[in-house]
Amino acid sequence: MIDTPAFMPVGTQGSVKGASPRELRELNTQIILGNTYHLFVRPGLDVIKHFGGLHNFMSWNGPILTDSGGYQIFSLAKLRKITDEGVEFQNHIDGARAFISPEIAMEIQAALGSDIAMVLDECVPYPCEYDYAARSAELTTRWAKKCKAVASAVSADSGADALGTAHSTAPQLIFGIVQGGTFEDLRKENAEAIVDLDFDGYAIGGVSVGEPEEEMMLAVESAEPFLPAGRPRYAMGLGTPPQLLEMIARGMDMFDCVLPTRLARNGTAFTAAGTLNLKNAEFTLDKRPIEENCACEACGQFSRGYMRHLIKAEEILGLRLITLHNLHFYLNLMSRARTEIEGGTFDQFRKAFETEYKTRDAVIA
């Protein structure tokens, strides 16, 4: 049971960068994301199967959502060849060739034992020609159908564990992904086609890939009306704090984003007034915590000046503390959004938050 809206810290390679499972629990993290592509490349599926699945391997007993690997194949891997059957690629670590089909993507995620698996999709870049986006959305639909067929076969196979999955206590949920680039009619058509396949939840993919924010909002708005009300909606790979609130206002329930952990490693902290780049000299003598009245462990004990020193001196503790703060900021924002939604005051809250929030430093999202 996950309370939504929910933010999923990204555990790329079997670890949320800079944080321990204990720290994630202390932050009240409900669910984390695992990147199938990264885990498939290293340590490899055999290793994770040997350890009884991703939960056991990384010692995280909360829910895990895994992506299909598609996004990384299209953004990181080399020499891709896409056919109706799947995608052939060379991984970015040792260049080894591999082939992933919709069916294989489901088998891999079953072996990882995640609680929520994503269908294999093609994520088109921005900008993208209409014709390519249209053909790609059709391919994504055909692949989704194949993923659904695998998932149905598994759930029909009640006793035995045909795919060697480590996940046996609860059925793995499967989410479909809506593509369609920045084109309103393609987003609508693809949403309808994917929803026709009846998944446990629906994601909007192919957003936050470099397009202007208005185009991102339009892509979500174009698909959203066609998603069923009773199923979770997941906006993939988003975003800044105001973007998350805008997405919640547009009916989105789940988010994942590397910003809180990635920016922390660069010394950037999130606050209600925008981001702080703690490398800046202005913080050298600053005795305040990152944010006054913040309940996170970093703000309870450490000054901006100390954290600036740690980041400048490349001490690991610096990025650890900012990571804790940033994850707390994102998770707390979701918690606050839930409260405001329940109280019927979300819209006022969102507007007030966005007014106060200014990006103090140039942040690349």
Add this chain to the structure above:
Amino acid sequence: MIDTPAFMPVGTQGSVKGASPRELRELNTQIILGNTYHLFVRPGLDVIKHFGGLHNFMSWNGPILTDSGGYQIFSLAKLRKITDEGVEFQNHIDGARAFISPEIAMEIQAALGSDIAMVLDECVPYPCEYDYAARSAELTTRWAKKCKAVASAVSADSGADALGTAHSTAPQLIFGIVQGGTFEDLRKENAEAIVDLDFDGYAIGGVSVGEPEEEMMLAVESAEPFLPAGRPRYAMGLGTPPQLLEMIARGMDMFDCVLPTRLARNGTAFTAAGTLNLKNAEFTLDKRPIEENCACEACGQFSRGYMRHLIKAEEILGLRLITLHNLHFYLNLMSRARTEIEGGTFDQFRKAFETEYKTRDAVIA
């Protein structure tokens, strides 16, 4: 009050690399070491004074011993010019010139507010000519006398805080340092000369600087009989676990060493059977913890195989977990030594430990 023998994790730049103050407390760390040279160079004394001293700056409320900075000036800094008055150098970060005298070394440590300060000494390299070692030991004695004079002036100055020290609740203790290279007579003479000056404790410096282990043991054995029984004896910059036990057998009480934290960052873990290099392929499928029955947080939750993956994938959590384990190993070794000493069984324990302990991998100490 520190129970000895005691191991001091090294907090080079205001942070024990890879560990948080909370983790250090949970490991029952009694005292940590701060490197005056590093802190003097970055963030600089004015910053640490502004934050009310090193304890406040780094949020560590346990005892801190600071070194004098001499060792790093002689090993890291450039363009050194040593005179009777002190040492002029260019720091290794931005090349800025600075001058440290025995008096200034004491003033800096008073401003840092450490609980134990070390006198400024010259640490000669290995190998070192007899004549140079002799002259250097005499210089170290003259400098020690000057440090003692400053310390006495401060403790006589009961009310006001002449040096701007942040340390006001308990008097700062001052430890003398015995030098003399690898020469038995120089070690003896220097020990007598330093003890004549009446310090709160005595360190043996200039050991573990590249000399063969027998020469290191001889240096300690040569000085030790001349150190007063009632004062703590600190063997600086040591060492491997068997070396620590050998030093305890030779009457040493306090130790500091970067090995547990530095090797952890390279994927090497300490165990009773020697070190494990967790990068090795042999650990890929190893479900065991680093060490069976180890009470540390890493061994309680994580497998060798997972830690190997983290280190290979350069995930921060990997070095964090091994750092926790290694610090626990060193601190626990001291705790065990105390128990064995109390029980009158230390010698048997030491021999049994050394028999079991083999360096599985090439470790540069």
